[in-house]
Amino acid sequence: MYCERGASMLLNLPYHVLMALKNQYASPEYLKKWQQKRLKHMIEHAYRNTRFYHQKFREAGIHPHDIQGLSDMQKIPLISKDEVRNQGADSLVAQGYDERNCEVHYTSGSSGKMLRILYDSENHLYESAIAYRYHLGQGVRPWHRYYLILHDEKELQDTRKRSILHRTMGVAGDLPDEEKIRLAQDYNPHVMGGHLSSLISMGKIMETQQIDSIRPRILIVGGELSLPAHRRYVERVFGGATYDKYGAFEVKSIAWECRHHTMHMDADSVMVEFLKDGEPVAPGERGEVVVTSLWNKAMPFIRYRLGDIGVPSDKVCECGRTLPAMEIIEGRLDDFIVLPSGAFIPPGAVVPLFLSVTQVDQFKIVQDKKDSIRVQIRPGQGYTHEIEQGLIQKMKEVLGEPVHIDVEHVESIEQIARGKFRAVISHVGVDLSHL
Numbered sequence: 001m002y003c004e005r006g007a008s009m010l011l012n013l014p015y016h017v018l019m020a021l022k023n024q025y026a027s028p029e030y031l032k033k034w035q036q037k038r039l040k041h042m043i044e045h046a047y048r049n050t051r052f053y054h055q056k057f058r059e060a061g062i063h064p065h066d067i068q069g070l071s072d073m074q075k076i077p078l079i080s081k082d083e084v085r086n087q088g089a090d091s092l093v094a095q096g097y098d099e100r101n102c103e104v105h106y107t108s109g110s111s112g113k114m115l116r117i118l119y120d121s122e123n124h125l126y127e128s129a130i131a132y133r134y135h136l137g138q139g140v141r142p143w144h145r146y147y148l149i150l151h152d153e154k155e156l157q158d159t160r161k162r163s164i165l166h167r168t169m170g171v172a173g174d175l176p177d178e179e180k181i182r183l184a185q186d187y188n189p190h191v192m193g194g195h196l197s198s199l200i201s202m203g204k205i206m207e208t209q210q211i212d213s214i215r216p217r218i219l220i221v222g223g224e225l226s227l228p229a230h231r232r233y234v235e236r237v238f239g240g241a242t243y244d245k246y247g248a249f250e251v252k253s254i255a256w257e258c259r260h261h262t263m264h265m266d267a268d269s270v271m272v273e274f275l276k277d278g279e280p281v282a283p284g285e286r287g288e289v290v291v292t293s294l295w296n297k298a299m300p301f302i303r304y305r306l307g308d309i310g311v312p313s314d315k316v317c318e319c320g321r322t323l324p325a326m327e328i329i330e331g332r333l334d335d336f337i338v339l340p341s342g343a344f345i346p347p348g349a350v351v352p353l354f355l356s357v358t359q360v361d362q363f364k365i366v367q368d369k370k371d372s373i374r375v376q377i378r379p380g381q382g383y384t385h386e387i388e389q390g391l392i393q394k395m396k397e398v399l400g401e402p403v404h405i406d407v408e409h410v411e412s413i414e415q416i417a418r419g420k421f422r423a424v425i426s427h428v429g430v431d432l433s434h435l
């Protein structure tokens with residue numbers, strides 16, 4: 001079975017790569033027609049072949065015939081991670097698809113409950129083509145050595161398979177930084193990828209030990225909040241340019257930054273909506289990210305809430321790609337500080353205040369209530385009461401509303417969870433109508 005799939009992959013891959021490369025320069029009308037055709041097909045398929053969507057459509061009183069165009073999308077109810085988990089993720093798996101004819105991935109969310117995701121072979125092919133497309137768009141060439149830090153065991157195994165498109169060395173995210181540095185020195189990569197926090201952690205040791213032999217040209221970062229201060233730091237230590245990437249296991253690649261630093265969405269593979277009060281927001285406004293896969297028939301995700309906050313953009317990129325643009329993801333719903341008025345403060349507005357103070361070793365901002373915030377700080381050398389008062393004052397200015405701020409001095413702080421940097425955690429429920 002595997003060999004059969006391997007052979008068909010080799011035969012079909014060039015076709016999918018050509019299609020993906022062509023689509024990135026297609027006219028907006030062509031992309032819209034493409035999305036519409038695939039969407040209709042996916043909805044019909046999901047309704048006929050999955051328990052979950054059949055029931056969902058019936059409960060909402062709609063039939064696939066009611067969805068004739070993209071504007072009819074809003075008739076379809078949104079689905080959430082919790083709903084998928086409660087119903088059992090297997091109810092999303094379409095008849096005729098199982099572990100024997102699909103790629104399988106297990107992912108754990110913030111709740112810690114595992115979600116099994118199936119991808120059919122055609123989806124796998126197009127995702128491979130899309131990965132080739134964005135790597136090419138970021139300056140990666142097939143002969144480049146790509147050093148990739150991964151926190152997911154399955155992805156790590158996949159990098160060990162031979163690929164005609166990429167030459168990648170997967171590095172386990174949980175290895176000690178010294179070992180990661182040694183591997184990078186041996187491999188001498190043109191390209192490095194991983195979470196920004198992993199690269200920062202390596203960079204700090206490289207700076208202390210004056211290691212300057214790791215000089216990749218390209219740094220592909222993603223999977224966590226992308227703060228300009230963090231990007232500038234890794235660019236300085238490693239010497240390459242950083243490019244961001246946004247994706248989710250449920251739908252794979254969603255958007256990526258080209259060499260002109262525009263985040264292009266893979267509109268031929270996934271439909272992205274940015275919603276507020278259930279309506280699409282205008283370019284430049286914040287909305288909740290809702291995705292629909294246009295390829296994966298094995299396990300359709302239709303109008304699926306990812307739990308991220310993003311901003312669509314009407315930017316026309318100089319690179320000539322017509323794939324629509326979005327601004328960089330501002331964070332997950334629970335990364336935002338919610339003020340007494342209901343207004344939101346993105347983590348990117350407060351985190352740099354602390355990053356810029358060298359006397360702060362580590363920090364974390366925890367919000368338990370709308371009018372009260374705890375800032376945990378591990379003081380570093382030279383930390384003083386005046387510095388602390390200055391930080392509180394600056395934070396109050398950013399928040400702009402009366403919020404009580406308590407500072408706790410602690411011995412150590414867990415800033416990284418599952419390989420991701422999280423400096424703000426809000427336990428206050430986010431009301432999306434106030435976005």
Ligand SMILES: [Zn+2]
Nearest residue numbers: 258262317319
């Ligand atoms: Zn571009």
